[in-house]
Amino acid sequence: MIKLTPKEVLESTTDIVKGMMAEIIKIEKEYQHYQNLSYVKDKEKEVCLRIKKLIERKTL
């Protein structure tokens, strides 16, 4: 398997996806203190819904 650097991974996608990724990471950061987010179902669902809405908003 070819080993890519983080920079190469980001260069392999479009600017739109890059922008979406940066915002998705921002959302995830707000929930990073939950050690096992999958155990806190309502919070996990909340993160997923926010990511879904973000993609809907950003996809024209």
Next chain:
Amino acid sequence: MKIQKITIQNFRQFFGQHSLEFSTDEVKGITVIHGENGSGKTSLLNAFKWCFYGHADFDTGLDNILNEQAIVKSSDGEDIELSIKIDFEHEGSDYTASRVQRFIKTTGLKVDSIGGSVFKLRWIDQNGSCQESTNADTQMNQILPEKMHSYFFFNGERIEKLANASSSGQIREAIKTLMGLQIVERAGIHLEKYVIKEFKKELKKQSPGKLQEVIDRETKLQEEIDSLKERMYVTKDNKKFFKDEISKISSRLAMIKDVAALQDERKFIENRLDTIKKSKDSLSASIKDLISTKGFLPFFTETAATVGALLEEKRKRGELPYKIKQQFIDDLLSNGKCICGTCLNKGEENYSNVEKYRLQASSKGLEEAFITTAGAIKQVDRSKSDLFRAIKDNIKQGVDLESERDKLSGRLDVISKKLQESEVESVPGLENKRKEIEEKLDKAQKELGKLEFELETKTQEHKEAKRAREEITDVSQQYEKISKRLSNAEECARVAKALHVALSNQTREKLSKRVDKTFKDIIRKPYWAEIDQDYTLQIYREIEGHGKQLVPEKSTAESQITSLSFISSIVNLAKEQQNQDSDFIKGGVFPIIMDSPFGSIDDEYRALIARYIPMLADQVIVFASSSQWRGPVSKECAPRLGKEYSLIYHCKEVDEGRESYYVRPGADFEFSEIEEGYHG
């Protein structure tokens, strides 16, 4: 995070209230707490854990955390308060974390706790006003994750386990959490497990019949892939567990004097078998490469001969390369004059006659192609022979390795049989257990191979289903909109996963280099440290004729040094990472708080640890007995020493010769006091 002060009240040996201020100086960042055995060093270390997370690592759990004297001096039915308060600075704000547990004295030395302990977290915000967290436990975990606390607050005598193969999970977790990699990982999981699924559901509602079938198939395949991944994860875990068990049994056998030599021989053979396996894999890859790049040659002989004969015939007939060059004719026509002096005017017969030669003359490209092809055709036979020779060599090497492998495997069976028949009481039992686990390991390995194959097949089928979905175009506008969203979500998931792999690899490699540097600074032997692909912290050495070899048995000191090198390096990398501008990786400043870090180590190693480890962290808090602190450690730490405290231990009586400034007999109860400074 920098710890500024701890205040303890009625906790373990500490009766009443005591405070300790830690050095936060950038240069003199070391604080030492001196104390003899039993004076409360481990209690103080655990005070941090209890305050931040409500747990402690005492053998008796939390049953005896309330100070005995506090109980005695209270009346029946009276409330007693146990509390710990820690002041610390984190990312520019000053925090106070406090935990209080109230008790009620019943009778004698018995107390009942009143409810659970209460944790509070307050801080001064940028406007200077005091804030109190409404979700203190969660916020504390955000500042310093509980699962990471053992990397910053640790007992040096128990730290060596990080250097065991079984700790690879902990090391992976530490890298992931401290560097913030889990954020990227979670993004990938959330996109794949929820967002993409939801978009697919919406898409299905908008789809014509045929498309619904394709989406159903794609969803089903995705579920099968998820289930296979889950099974692979469990099987890998089992494999790891079996390997650890075998390693434990091997260590036990190696410690039994009568069979230690056999166990050593087995270890050596196993290492060699591992190398043989790697060499065989590399040979197979080389044969595959030869066949994929040159495998056509044996089937090309006849064609090459025909092409060669055709070219030769054309050459003999003077057609290839043609005696007249196209450029020469072009020049004559352009100059309007033949070499015989005849004028060549366009439209006239002479011009047409010369122009006819242009079609027969060879172009530069054709001539070059002729020379290259004719040359290559002549080489075919030789290249074919080279290919056969290379494949034969590889096969021969493979056969030799297989023969050595079979011989060594036979020897392993003999060793195992000898151990099973050993007269030393515990050996046959251990060996039988080992064999039993080896069979389970073998089964797990086969299962893993089967799952990998299934996963590859399903992944391919999933790709085809996805392509089929994308190719169906007879759809509504709403369908197209959702389809675009799905496509973006899928691309985000791909990027998140690839980014997580890339960041993990990059961080692991950086950390591996840093651990190795620290390890080499300290260790006396020509060893080096690496964090391998499986996140196992390994120590290697070079053996002449055998190359890089794993150091199979490390001494306690070597394991301790390896673990300390890892902890200090990760703290250092996290600090460096915090200063870099990155959306995807975070880092941070963390202290190192270590209890008896020099326990099983000789003077020279103690000095080197004391010199190098504190260089890597901004703040170091050391709990040490006078024997651990004496001489070289004290000398090495002196330039960076910011504060010193002593624990004065009061007790009823002490053994002869143990009485000192720090151990004082004659008290009614055992208790400790904290005094600033150190009296040697």
